Amino acid sequence: MAPNGTSRSGTEHKCMGIVEEAREKSEARRNKPQPWIVRKLAVFITIAMIAYTWYVYVGRMCVPMIRRDAGALGSRGLGITFLVVFCILGLMMIWAYEKIVFTSPGLAKDHVHKSPAPPTRGMQTWWDTESEADLAQAQFQASQNPPPPPPPSESKRSKGGSRADQKRKPSQNGHPLAPSDDENVGVTDALPPVAAARAKATARHVSPQDQSYIQPLPGTVNAQKPMMYTRAPSKTPILLPEYRYCQRDGFQKPYRAHHCRACGTCVLKYDHHCPWVGHCIGARNHRFFLIFVFWAVLFCAWAFATLVGLNAHASLVRPNFNIDGQMIAIIVLSGFFLVFTTALLVTHVVLICSNMSTVEELGVRRMREREKRVLGRLHAWWQFRRRRETVKQWDAEWGRIGKEGHMWWLGSARKNWEATMGDKAWMWFLPIGKSPDDGLSYVVNPRFDAEGRWLPRNEWPAELR
Ligand SMILES: [Zn+2]
Ligand SMILES: [Zn+2]
Known part of the structure; x- marks a missing residue:
């Protein structure tokens, strides 16, 4: 028996080795830039x-x-x-x-040194450019491994806990927790799809909201259980080092930089990879x-x-x-x-006037879509006035999604435009000089906390409220 057992375990070990090697090879192939x-x-x-x-x-x-x-x-x-x-x-x-x-769009590797990965505790980089593929994978994994129900103490705390308590509460992997699906029917989030899916796959959280916004879902069997119907932006601390670490390049990305798989490197204020110009569009x-x-x-x-x-x-x-x-x-x-x-021109003028990259706009669009779904549950499709009033109420509490709720919004379309296009009219039409944006220094919207969470109006700095 013993020799058989040893040989079986040896074979298994060998198989595991081959599988691991194949996985590493395929990973290396995936990480290689295009020729x-x-x-x-x-x-x-x-x-x-x-x-x-x-x-x-x-x-x-x-x-x-x-x-x-x-x-x-x-x-x-x-x-x-x-x-x-x-x-x-x-x-x-x-x-x-x-x-x-x-x-060049500006490459992060020219400005930051390699560094060991900060303790990620199982969390992967929060965003990369393979959104659709990774989202599908993350969602599949999430559906295969539903997160365990929260321990009793957590649910208890979520009912009575204050907002500040929730912010401090870490998940199993050490991060403040992100929203989960069923309990937060009305919860919206500003995260790009990958991050949202990963957060779902790895964390669970009962979002505390202002009681006045919590309403039961009419006609559900679970009507006594409070359901959230409010604008509830992501609690994921996307400015923390572990969310900005690029595993492929081995360094911490500057704000707004993302890894481009086609170019095989991290690009400053990554907008998109443009095959027509042969590289990425970014800060510079x-x-x-x-x-x-x-x-x-x-x-x-x-x-x-x-x-x-x-x-x-x-x-x-x-x-x-x-x-x-x-x-x-x-x-x-x-x-x-x-x-x-023409479509590109219109899109990019709108994006630049919002100081938003194409990647960042995906997150905002996703939040808007989720909010639309929430409104659909709250009011019938013909109740336009009620829908408008609800959005107004949410805007009064939080500010507007693509403006006060955008991390890089500078306060006006003009300021946003000048941050990318320059403050002189000739800079908007003539391809001379440099970009005013160095891709390294960005001011975080003061309506966000230090870790990158959108704050409600009553927590903004007094002069902005
Ligand atoms: Zn990278
Ligand atoms: Zn690229």
């Missing part, structure tokens, strides 16, 4: 598209007009005007594109990104409008007009990129 050529491929494609647009617009449309060729789409004067405007917009766009392609190139998108919108709009206009006019006045197939290609291309870049 250079993959990251930069779309840059070459973009350059090719610009060059082709130039050839068709100038060579096949403007030059025949200027030469007064038979079949030209317009007069010489029109040809020269179109050519000049096209070249000005095109050169501005190329200048801005060159600037964004060669301006967000301004140039917006300037590039602005000129790209004008360039695409000009090419699209003039090509469509001239060809439409020619097809109306000439009986045997045959449209050039290459011009159709450019009309389609410029039309597509006009829609794409």
Whole structure:
């Protein structure tokens, strides 16, 4: 028996070793940045598209007009005007594109030293860029391993405990606890999905709220049990070192920095990874990104409008007009990129006016969605006035979600805009100079506590209430 037992345990040990090794290998593969050529491929494609647009617009449309060729789409004067405007917009766009392609977003590794991981007590880094995949995984794990019910002492404390008590109360893993699902039906949180899912998977908490906001859910079997219907932002202390530690890079990330898997490094004020420019958009190139998108919108709009206009006019006045197939290609291309870049421009102007990165906006959007669901439980869909009043009541207690409730909100759209785009008008249109944002120093909204939790209005500094 003994030899058999030993051999079985030996085999198991070997199997475990192989599994562990395979897991490590796959982890290492996942952590590897994309190869250079993959990251930069779309840059070459973009350059090719610009060059082709130039050839068709100038060579096949403007030059025949200027030469007064038979079949030209317009007069010489029109040809020269179109050519000049096209070249000005095109050169501005190329200048801005060159600037964004060669301006690094700012990398955390150039500014922080490696350090050992702070005691995380089982908690992983609170956020990375693989939101959807990690969320699905975390939710799956949470569903497979439902957290144990709270010990009696905890429930007791949650009923009678003060807000301050709750804040101090640590979880099993040493962190102040995050909201759980069933008991906090109305609880919203500002965490990005990954953090929320992980918090759910690892912690349990009964959120204490102002009694006036606690209402029973009508018609439920459990109507005597108080259910929370209020704005209850996350209690997760996201500014604490253990939440800002990057396991992959081995250092503590500056505020607002996140790890980009495509680039394989932590990026300062990470906004998003942009394949069209071949790297990330972050603190030090967000301004140039917006300037590039602005000129790209004008360039695409000009090419699209003039090509469509001239060809439409020619097809109306000439009986045997045959449209050039290459011009159709450019009309389609410029039309597509006009829609794409306009959407980008509008989105980023709104984000910059809120001093929010794309990643941070995900958390805010999630909080809004959850609040909508809570309102749906409180009031029927046609009770718009009641819904508005409830939101007003919550706003009076907390401030507004994307403003007072955003950790990096500076108090006004103008201040937010200038923090990224600079305080001089030329900085908003010309790709010269530097970004006003160094990616390292950010002022935390004073409506948050030192660990990064949104405070209700009555806990704000007196001058802000
Ligand atoms: Zn990192
Ligand atoms: Zn990246």
